[in-house]
Amino acid sequence: MLNLITKRLAVMVPTLLLVAVFVFTLQHLLPGDPVLALAGEDRDPATLDALRVQLGLDKPVPVQFVYWFGNILHGDFGTSYKTGEPVLALILQKLPVTLELATLALIIALLIGLPAGIISAYRKGTAVDYAANVVALSGLSIPNFWLGIILILIFAVKLKWLPASGYVSPFEDLSRNLQTMILPAFVLGNALAASIMRHTRSAMLSVLSQDYVRTARAKGLYEPAVVLRHAFRNALIPVVTVVSLLFGELMAGAVLTEQIFTIPGFGKLIVDAVFNRDYAVVQGVVLCTAIGFMIMNLFADIAYGALNPRIRA
């Protein structure tokens, strides 16, 4: 097990380095001279040169990369051009909000996706299975920002049951917090529910025809026990892997969901940064997401090993 983790960590290093090279290269896609943009009205060549030296832009590109990456390894992701705060501080400050949203979304997705997948596999080929598949495919096809708009239209504008937007910290007022989070969490969870349902269904289908399930039935076991304890527990292995890999989708989905519901999280941070041309923040967010994704990948491998004794060795 430890061996597996070390091996995976060793693979992560070059991948991380490549992501860093890529994220660094992004800033060279920008049209025009960044120094001119920063200097604003002041076009005095001496000021421009001073700025260039100050930013390290007078050095060759590979040297610039080494400096930049060295700073990142020290936790310095640069400074926000807009607010003057360190990028890492901004990210750490917004992250808890998104993590709460993502956790709630995942809970909703599992509550919908797992039972739907089990029932749909158990009743394969029936109207229930057909309906579940249609709903899942629709869930995958609805753009989540539009679903957000429609839900705001129904629950906030027409029925006035829930607030349309805004954010209240859970430490300040938990019930207000949940009221503001329920719609965005549902919007974010919706597409995940569809994909969890589809994976649970196919995993259950391959498990339900196994000999040990037939044996469990043959010995007269109570049917729900057969389905849940014998079949579902084995079907869970691929599903757990899929769920940990959904992290990327959660993060990407959070970008638009937070934008619609004006939730001050990680996703809103990147969008605001894009609007403000605050490129250091964009780079920081992309890099942090990639690191988060790699960590989740590692968890997926560990979980897979822990759940599946055959590859534990």
Add this chain to the structure above:
Amino acid sequence: MTMDAALPAAEALPPVERRTLKKFVRNRAAVVGATIVIVFLAMAIFAPLISPFDPAQTNFRLVRKAPDALHWFGTDEIGRDVLARVIFGARASLLAGCISVLVALAVGVPLGLVAGYLGGWYDMVISRCTDALLSIPFLILAIALAAFLGPSLTNAMLAIGIAATPFIIRLTRGQTLAVRTEDYVEGARAVGVPRLRIALRYILPNIAAPILVQATLIVAQAIIAEASLSFLGLGQQPPAPSWGSMLNTAKNYMEQAPWMAIWPGVAIFLAVLGFNLMGDGLRDALDPRDV
């Protein structure tokens, strides 16, 4: 997408193709999907003929009018006809969906073939780069690229295409690895067929089916991505119509003009559903395992 060309000649097709076509046509969901896709393609191509109004024509006496007999989907905040804009918006969405996937295929398939067939260092380098790009979520990568390239529909298509490329590389590489040890590839190598010719004439045709399926499903993702980028102001620029940017405006008028928010979203949903259904149907039809 060459459905109409393939249909009348069904009897003349070789057995495998005929069986695939039969399986696709018998799959009701797939036919519904293909129909939706064809309707949207027609809508995009013939937009000027179908559209009841000019999508850019403003009319300040008709600001935010609810749907009626003349303006079926209502009008927007500066009196433009929403139906006309939804019809013309199909152009941006389908163009972005198809062009970005073509970009991804043009870059991804050759790289995947090289990695899978040549192996060794080529594989190492290409696979590591693919892993690195795959660790950035698709939409976040597209947003970041579009942000740095600058907001325009062309740059959005390019950004989405680049973001989709690693998926195509990984699929092509995996399929190539599976096929390269087949007897017909070994045979071709044994009689001295050049490597490039083996890759193009022996391997590519045999891995085309799963790539086609994946490409269809990626078109669906790309349409959502284009709408998302346009929604954030990084795609199609106003006043040109796009479903995403229509929704961006509509969210400011949800109380006064909810119809502005409904129809562009329905259009995105249907177009994406169409490609998803068609992709699923193609996968089932092209699967040689069940007959």
